[in-house]
Amino acid sequence: MKKKAYPLSRIYRLLEPGPVVMVVTSHKGKANVMTMSWHTMMEFTPALIGCVVSNRNYTFKTLKKTKECVIAIPAAKMAKKVVGIGSVSGKNIDKFKKFGLTAKPASVVKAPLIAECFANIECKVVDTALVNKYNFFILKVVKAWIDSTQRKPVSLHHHGKGFFTVNNKKIKVPFKSGEP
DSSP states (O other): OOOOOOOGGGGGHOOOOOEEEEEEEETTTEEEEEEEEEEEEETTTTTEEEEEEEESSSHHHHHHHHHHHEEOOBBBGGHHHHHHHTTSSOOOOHHHHHOOOOOESSSSSSSOEETTSEEEEEEEEOHHHHHHHHEEEEEEEEEEEEEESSSOOOOOEEOOOTHHHHEOOOOOOOTTTOOO
C-alpha cells in the first residue's frame, strides 16, 4: 500500500453515511426544502436521527423555531432537482414551485411530505443540546411513509463537488450470531 496524505477538508467524501435527503420545514404556512447529506441513524427504537444543518441556512432557523420537519428521500432520478434545491436559499423563493415538487399533508407535523420522493419521514426535534455548538439536531421519527408505486428506488450518495454514487446493487453476506 502506498500512502498519500488526504486533505482533512474532504474527509466527508470518505465517510458519507447515507443517502442524500431533503429536509422539509414549514413556518407560518410557508414550506421550505433543503438538500442534506450529513445525517446518521442514532437509535432503532425509538428511531432517532442526528443531522447537521448549517446555522447559515434558512432551514436552520425554521427547524430551531418549529422543532419539526420531514426527511424526504429522493430517488436518483431526481438528482438534478436535488442539486438545484441545494444550491439556492428558500428564504425568498418557493422551492416547491421552482423545482416542481408536490407538497402533501403530513399526519403528525406541519411540514409537508414530498410526493415525488420514495420515502418521507416525519420527525420532531427531541434534543438541541448540540445545536448551538455543532448545528447538530437530534430528531425522533414519529411517522414514516413509503411510496409503494416506486419499485426498487435507487438513492443518491454525495461525494462532493457534484459527484454522487447510487446504490443500485445490493449484496448479501451470510452472518451467524457470534462471528467476529
